[in-house]
Amino acid sequence: MREVDQAVAFLRTRLPAAPELALVLGSGLGGLADQMEDTVIIPYREVPGFPLSTAPGHAGRFVAGRLGGKNVLCMQGRFHYYEGHDMAAIALPVRVFKALGCRALVLTNAAGGVNWDFNVGDFMLITDHINFMGANPLRGENDDTIGPRFCDMTHVYDPGLQQVALQAAAAQNLVLRKGVYLGYMGPSFETPAEIRAFRTLGADAVGMSTVPEAIAASHCGLPVLGLSLITNMAAGMAGKRLSGDEVIEIANARGVVFQQLVKGIVAAL
Template sequence: MKRIQEAVNFINSFKFTKPLTGIVLGTGLGGLLDKCEIEICISYKDIPHFPISTIESNQGQIIFGKTANKPVVIMQGRFHYYEGYSGKEITFPIRVLKELGIKNLLISNASGALNSDYKKGDLVIVNDHINLLFDNPLRGKNIEEHGTRFPDMSEPYNKKLSNVLWACSKNINCNFHSGIYAAWQGPSLETRAEYRMLKILGADLVGMSTVPEVIVANHMNLPCAVVSVLTDECDPDNLNPVSIEEIISIAKKSEPLLTELFTKTISQL
């Protein structure tokens, strides 16, 4: 709690409009910043106790400003288990955002499509998840000020917030889906056998992030919703090699669609 408060106090030493919505931008999905009237940017490395992103494509900064004339705070760059961070370190920024006063959390990510009805470039509004990170950010001593020891996860993806996303998607020229996200530790991509296993488990898409943040948001009673950009098709019977450069390239092509969706959604919050 002390570390969180020290980070909050440092951030509050700057002048900005108190944010109502927090946004976490995934790999290759930074286009929302073009729609933001930026008030201030703070590098992660300057914030006490903040992790530092080791991913080259992540800028590693927190941005305050207005999108659709609504006050927001944007995380440009997130943290992953494969970088060597613990669940508590990965989710530390989410707890800081909550203490800064946000009322809603929107998360984006780049994911692989397991469902055969999904295609590269489609967007998925996540409705549930399977945690295969084999860790939980709530493991260890519980801080009652943050939330209950055993938080309910019957609706981890807030229905009301997700419905706003769906309503705002209607006039966007893109294929939208509702699906179950599987969190994979990485950094190695999945094998054919692992893709088959994930499909048997009921996953529609797979990625290497998001679930820790969603768990912690639920712990703090912070409504959250997630949109995934599909960057590759994970058909175990017709699997082609994929590189991170390709994933980022495809994510950037869908970036304007995600930006439009988030901008419209924020205007309704």
């Protein structure tokens, strides 16, 4: 795929070392890049074929360096379907990670709690997802050099990586809940009726990202670890209106703890 080849060729001229792991830093996790050593910053606008990130709180750049003893390439800010990007643009960075030789992808996000047992500030290990975005990044002509026309989705979120995450959380005395993430197109928040329906479908958390990236990773054979920070209880659950500012506020408040968890996971991978 021409877009992947061009981006990879450019990044190889800028990266300090071949990355072992790739991280997509969602809301509240952007500060993790500040803990990296020997960093090189590459704005998305400089990478051939890359769109710009317009989501609030997303820096819109790659940060490459050392974290937890590993060579890591971070996306400090991601692309969302609700921003107007097509699914191919959202899948592009994932395919670039694979082509650069990354052996695992850590996807993080801020999410709304759907499970009544969850609380604001909880961390959730994504064990599976439901694609409710109405689109799929694999739609269209398939590139057989990247992955099969019909890719298996049985173990999108790698069981081995999940065990590493659970052990890292236990070592930090953190409760890491497990659950199903439902991807919703956005940018409007869900209605209370939709949340009731999503709970019936088996969702534990809901958000507007992660699913397209996870599908693209499964397609190209890149193992995925998914982590959510529950920044609010979903519509109709807390008896109040939802606000994007509140999501960012909670993400920032719990961000330091979330960052330490991810750092511990990276060190153990």
